[in-house]
Every structure is written in C-alpha cells, then in structure tokens.
Amino acid sequence: MQSDPVPEPAMTGPTAGSPDTGPLDDATLVARARDGDAAAFEQLLDRYQAPLYRLAVRMLADRAEAEDVVQEVFLRLWRRLPEIREDAAVVGWLYRSATNRCLNVIRARRPVADVDLDEREATGTPLPERAAETAQALTALGSALQRITPEQRAAWLLREVHERSYAEIADILGTSVVAVRGRIARSRAELAEAMQSWR
Amino acid sequence: MTTLPSDERPAVPETVLAAIAAEAVLAVPGVDRLEPRFGALLGSLAGSAWAHVQPGGVPGPTAGVDAEVQADGVHLGIDLAVSGRPAAAVAVAVQQAVADAVRSRTGLDVARVTVAVLDVDPAS
Amino acid sequence: MAMTTSDSAEGTQLPCGRSLDALWAGLASGTAAEPDEHERTCPHCRTARDGLGALLGAVHGARAERDEPPPSSLRERIMGAVRAEVRRGELLPLASTPHGVVTISAQAVAVVVRFAADTVPGVRARRCAVQLAGEPGTSADGVLQVELSLVVPAGPRPIPDVVDDVRSRVAGAVDRSVGARLGRLDVVVEDVLDAGGPDSTGGAR
Numbered sequence: 001m002q003s004d005p006v007p008e009p010a011m012t013g014p015t016a017g018s019p020d021t022g023p024l025d026d027a028t029l030v031a032r033a034r035d036g037d038a039a040a041f042e043q044l045l046d047r048y049q050a051p052l053y054r055l056a057v058r059m060l061a062d063r064a065e066a067e068d069v070v071q072e073v074f075l076r077l078w079r080r081l082p083e084i085r086e087d088a089a090v091v092g093w094l095y096r097s098a099t100n101r102c103l104n105v106i107r108a109r110r111p112v113a114d115v116d117l118d119e120r121e122a123t124g125t126p127l128p129e130r131a132a133e134t135a136q137a138l139t140a141l142g143s144a145l146q147r148i149t150p151e152q153r154a155a156w157l158l159r160e161v162h163e164r165s166y167a168e169i170a171d172i173l174g175t176s177v178v179a180v181r182g183r184i185a186r187s188r189a190e191l192a193e194a195m196q197s198w199r
Numbered sequence: 200m201t202t203l204p205s206d207e208r209p210a211v212p213e214t215v216l217a218a219i220a221a222e223a224v225l226a227v228p229g230v231d232r233l234e235p236r237f238g239a240l241l242g243s244l245a246g247s248a249w250a251h252v253q254p255g256g257v258p259g260p261t262a263g264v265d266a267e268v269q270a271d272g273v274h275l276g277i278d279l280a281v282s283g284r285p286a287a288a289v290a291v292a293v294q295q296a297v298a299d300a301v302r303s304r305t306g307l308d309v310a311r312v313t314v315a316v317l318d319v320d321p322a323s
Numbered sequence: 324m325a326m327t328t329s330d331s332a333e334g335t336q337l338p339c340g341r342s343l344d345a346l347w348a349g350l351a352s353g354t355a356a357e358p359d360e361h362e363r364t365c366p367h368c369r370t371a372r373d374g375l376g377a378l379l380g381a382v383h384g385a386r387a388e389r390d391e392p393p394p395s396s397l398r399e400r401i402m403g404a405v406r407a408e409v410r411r412g413e414l415l416p417l418a419s420t421p422h423g424v425v426t427i428s429a430q431a432v433a434v435v436v437r438f439a440a441d442t443v444p445g446v447r448a449r450r451c452a453v454q455l456a457g458e459p460g461t462s463a464d465g466v467l468q469v470e471l472s473l474v475v476p477a478g479p480r481p482i483p484d485v486v487d488d489v490r491s492r493v494a495g496a497v498d499r500s501v502g503a504r505l506g507r508l509d510v511v512v513e514d515v516l517d518a519g520g521p522d523s524t525g526g527a528r
Contacts, residue, residue: 036413038406045401053393058385067397074401076265079236079276082414083313083424100269108212134384141381161385174270182330185344188378189335192343193326195381196374236408285502286427287417287465294422309422315414316427319500321438 027087034081045074048091051162052098058157059102061146069105073097095164096172099154106150137195144194148187155180156187211305216266220275223300224264227293229284233263234317236278272310273301280318290314326370337367347375351382415455416464417503429453432501436469439496443488445476449513456506466506467497474514486510 024032024043032040049070056066076097077090084093145153155173158164159180170177224230265276275297281289291314298309328335328343335343341361346368349355362368412429419425429452437448449472456466471493475485494505 036409038402038409041405042402045398049393049398049401053397054385054388054391057391067393070393070397071401075404076267076276078405078408079265079315080313082416082426083311096269097267100267104213104268108214134380137377137381138384138388141378141385160382163386171270185335186330188347188375189326189328189343192347192371192374192378194374195377196326196370281500285499286431287425287502289502290425290427291418291420294420294425298422311423313423314425316417316425316431317411318428319431319435321435321496321500323500 025088026090030081030084030087030090033078034084041078044077044090048094049074052094055095055098055157055162056102058142058145058161059099059150059153060105061142065105069098069101072101092168092171095158095162095168099158099172103150103154140195141191144191147194148190152183152187152190155183156191159184160188211268211307213266213268216268216273216275216301216305216307217264219300219304220266220277220297221264223296224277224279224293227289227296229281229286229289230293231280231282231318231320234278234280235263236315236317268307269310272308273305274310275301275312277312277314278317279314280320281316282320283323286316286319290316326374327367328371337365337371339365339367341365341368341371343371343375346371347379350375350379413454415453415467417501418465427501427503432467432469432497432503435496435500436471436493439492440471440473440489442492443485445516446485446489447474447516448472449474465502466504467501468507468509469493469497469505470509470511472511472513474516475512477515477517482512482515486512 024040026044026047029040029044033044052073053066053070056069057063060066060069073094077084077094084090145157148156151173155169158169158172159166164172166177166180170180173180175183221233224233263278267274277293277297279290279293293314294312297312301307301309327338329338330336337343339361346355346362350372358368358372362372412431412433414426415429415432417425417427432453433451436451436453440446440448450470451472452470454468455464456468471489473486473489475482489510490508493508497503497505
C-alpha cells in the first residue's frame with residue numbers, strides 16, 4: 001500500500017531539538033511557534049500544506065478556493081496557538097479545520113449547488129494533465145467525488161486518501177464512528193458505480 | 200459525542216456570524232475599534248468567505264472578526280483596540296457580549312470566544 | 324450493467340447477498356485479489372469488482388499524487404502575514420474565562436509602559452520588553468514582567484527617586500489601561516541627559 005502523504009509526527013526522544021537530530025516533532029514545532037518562532041511555524045507549513053491543499057482541491061474542485069482554505073487554516077492555526085493544548089495533535093487540528101472550512105465554503109455557494117456540478121467543474125481551474133492511465137482514473141474519481149454529498153466526500157477522502165482513523169474522522173465531522181463508517185460505505189458504493197461506468 | 204452530525208448543523212454563513220459579532224463588539228464601552236490582524240497583508244484568491252478579509256484585501260465591516268462553525272459550536276476570534284478603560288475588563292465584557300449576541304440571534308451554541316487586544320490608547 | 328446495492332445493518336449489500344464492504348476489504352488488502360467461485364459467475368459481484376477495482380486504482384493514484392503541489396506564492400503569503408505578526412510581539416494571556424482566553428499584544432503593553440515613563444519629567448523610555456511573569460495558563464496570567472531602559476535627567480533629583488517615580492507611574496498605567504498587575508519592573512538607566520535641557524522642568528509630585 002502506498003505510504004501516507006502526511007508524514008506522521010516523529011516520536012523523537014529527549015534529544016529532539018538539538019540541531020543535529022533531523023526533523024523536529026510536531027509538538028516541539030507547535031511549542032516553538034507559540035513562542036513566536038516563525039521558522040518553526042514555517043516547518044509545520046512545509047510539512048502539512050501539500051496534503052491539506054490536495055484535500056481542499058478534491059473537496060472543492062477549485063484550486064483558487066483551495067488555496068484560500070489552506071491560507072485561512074494556517075493563519076487560524078497561528079492565531080490560535082495560545083489556545084491549542086494538545087501540541088502533538090496539531091495534524092488532527094489542521095485536518096479538522098480544513099475539512100470544516102471546505103464544507104463551509106460549499107455551503108456558502110448557491111443553495112442549489114448540487115445541480116450545478118458540471119458547470120462548477122467547467123468553471124473551476126482545470127487540473128493539470130497527468131500520465132495517461134492514472135490521469136484518467138484520477139479525473140474519473142474527481143468527477144465522481146463531485147457527485148456525492150460534501151459530507152460523504154469529506155469522510156471518504158479523509159479515510160481512503162489521507163488515511164485518517166475512523167475516530168479521528170468522526171471527531172473532524174462532529175459525528176459518530178458508526179455514522180462515519182456508514183457514510184464511507186455509501187460513498188464507496190456510489191464511487192465504485194461511477195468508476196465502473198468510466199472503465 | 201453529543202454534538203449534531205454535520206448534516207444537521209444549521210447553515211448560517213460565517214460572514215453573517217462575523218457581522219453579528221462585530222456589531223456586538225463595537226457596542227461594548229472601551230472598544231475603540233476592531234483591528235484586523237492580517238487584513239492589510241492578505242487578499243483572497245477566490246473571494247471565499249473569510250471574515251477577516253474582504254475580496255481584494257480591503258478590510259470590510261467585519262475585519263478583525265474570525266468566525267468558524269465547528270462541531271461543538273461557533274468559535275469566534277476577535278482582534279480589537281481599546282481606549283479609556285482597562286483592556287482586560289473590556290475584553291472579558293466583549294466575550295460575553297459576543298456570545299450573547301450570536302446565541303440569541305442565530306440559536307447556535309457558542310463554544311469559544313477568544314479576544315486579542317492588539318492596541319491600547321496609552322493616553323487614556 | 325449498473326451496480327445495484329442496498330444498505331442493511333451489515334453494510335452495503337449486493338442483490339446476491341454479498342457485502343460490498345467485504346469485497347472492498349479483500350481487494351484493498353490484496354487477500355482477495357482473484358475472484359472466488361461465486362464472484363466469477365455472479366454478475367453483481369463481477370460488476371462490483373470492476374467498479375471497486377477501478378476505484379482502488381484511483382485511490383492509489385490519489386495517495387501517491389505529488390504532481391499538484393500548492394503554488395509557492397501560497398507559502399509566501401502565509402509566511403509574510405506570520406512574520407508581520409511576530410513583529411507585533413507576543414500575545415500575552417491576560418485572563419481565562421469560560422468563554423476562552425483573553426490576550427494582549429506585548430507591543431500594546433510596551434506602548435502604555437513607555438508613555439507612562441515619559442510622563443515623569445525629563446525621563447525618556449527607550450527599549451521596553453514585556454512578558455508574562457510566569458507560565459501561561461497559570462495564576463501568572465495577568466501578571467506582567469517588564470524590562471525598561473531609560474534616559475534620566477541629570478539632577479537635581481537623585482536618580483533612585485526618579486526611577487521610583489517611573490515605577491509608580493508605570494504600575495499605575497498598567498493597572499489602569501491594561502488591567503494587569505505589574506509583577507516585576509527591571510529598570511536600566513542607559514544615559515543621563517544634561518540638566519537645563521528642555522525636559523528638566525522640575526518634579527511633578
């Protein structure tokens with residue numbers, strides 16, 4: 001199975017923070033950023049902006065909106081550092097914030113957005129060309145994703161692409177693990193159906 | 200978990216929440232103005248609804264208010280400038296005023312109101 | 324052929340009774356890469372396996388996707404805003420209520436401190452560093468520690484008297500304007516200005 005695009009926070013020992021021990025763990029970076037260390041914050045940004053951006057692009061099918069979401073999430077993180085207590089869980093905070101933000105952007109669209117999916121994809125910034133087979137599969141997945149509900153989409157992406165745990169997804173979406181499992185199973189059926197007709 | 204599933208959350212746009220909060224903030228004695236933290240620096244590419252920044256980077260009436268709907272209720276962050284009264288007391292009064300206003304006008308739970316005083320008039 | 328499924332307590336089911344979730348689990352883990360006897364002949368299972376197989380391929384592609392990085396301008400915008408924030412100074416916790424934390428910018432407190440010191444005749448505040456007297460989130464919230472460097476007038480008042488004046492002015496202003504307690508004030512006298520200068524117009528007490 002492919003590796004997680006999000007590096008898990010390194011569980012470094014008491015030597016974390018010495019200049020020669022490689023990448024710092026999330027908790028250390030959060031603590032330093034809270035003290036006003038912009039370089040530590042920059043490391044968190046470098047670590048997580050790409051996966052969050054990809055999540056937002058797939059959620060919104062619009063790269064400009066996805067950039068806005070990532071910008072907002074990280075500035076929110078910066079301003080909320082004083083109130084974040086679970087330093088090691090910053091990745092969970094980031095995913096929660098980004099997912100939430102995407103769902104809100106979708107809700108703020110025209111209320112009839114569901115019937116405008118094709119138009120939406122057409123007007124959104126086009127995604128780049130990719131190598132043939134994978135490209136076609138990803139494009140098919142991209143349009144299939146826009147046909148399930150935003151909440152289903154979020155649950156499915158967090159589980160299957162970003163490999164978050166059911167408990168974490170339940171927390172992110174403010175619902176139960178049972179509801180998350182149901183939502184992902186339904187999404188999978190609908191996506192498989194769409195992918196089958198593509199193939 | 201006692202919160203509603205996200206599908207059942209009432210959808211009040213965050214810009215509306217921010218506007219309600221901004222009005223409540225400005226009515227608290229000792230509040231000189233809202234003070235946008237990043238407003239002067241950042242624009243929005245898509246013009247999406249971040250209350251901090253209006254499209255084009257021009258601070259609007261709700262600049263300085265960051266509203267976010269989460270599973271456990273509305274989270275609000277207020278940045279402001281204080282004049283003529285002790286900043287700590289003004290900020291605490293702002294927390295209450297904002298929580299009351301958002302709760303009574305939207306029916307949404309308010310989970311958190313954080314206030315940052317970014318400027319104090321020293322001559323007062 | 325279209326895929327037909329129904330939701331039941333056991334999950335999503337195909338008309339033949341097989342569970343879609345079990346099919347997926349077998350495919351995704353590789354433990355059921357090849358169809359079994361039933362799946363080879365059952366049209367529902369064959370359709371479902373096709374769709375799930377295509378989905379699995381796309382999932383692997385999406386997980387590995389690296390060719391769509393966020394633009395570098397995004398990172399620059401975010402860090403530009405953050406660095407500007409750093410220059411404004413740390414946000415010090417003033418109080419913690421059931422609603423959340425109340426903070427104040429260290430820069431804002433420094434402005435109050437310098438202004439108060441300047442009200443002592445002949446005194447000019449220079450550097451001012453403000454921090455919390457203890458760890459955040461403890462009873463130290465709202466108690467500040469200030470380092471202040473000054474230029475004082477060269478007589479006739481003894482420097483310790485002038486500094487005492489500065490202390491009481493600063494403590495009063497921090498209490499009045501910030502609503503915080505001045506736990507500690509370290510004063511460094513950096514320079515002495517000539518008596519008879521425009522600032523030495525006599526004590527204010």
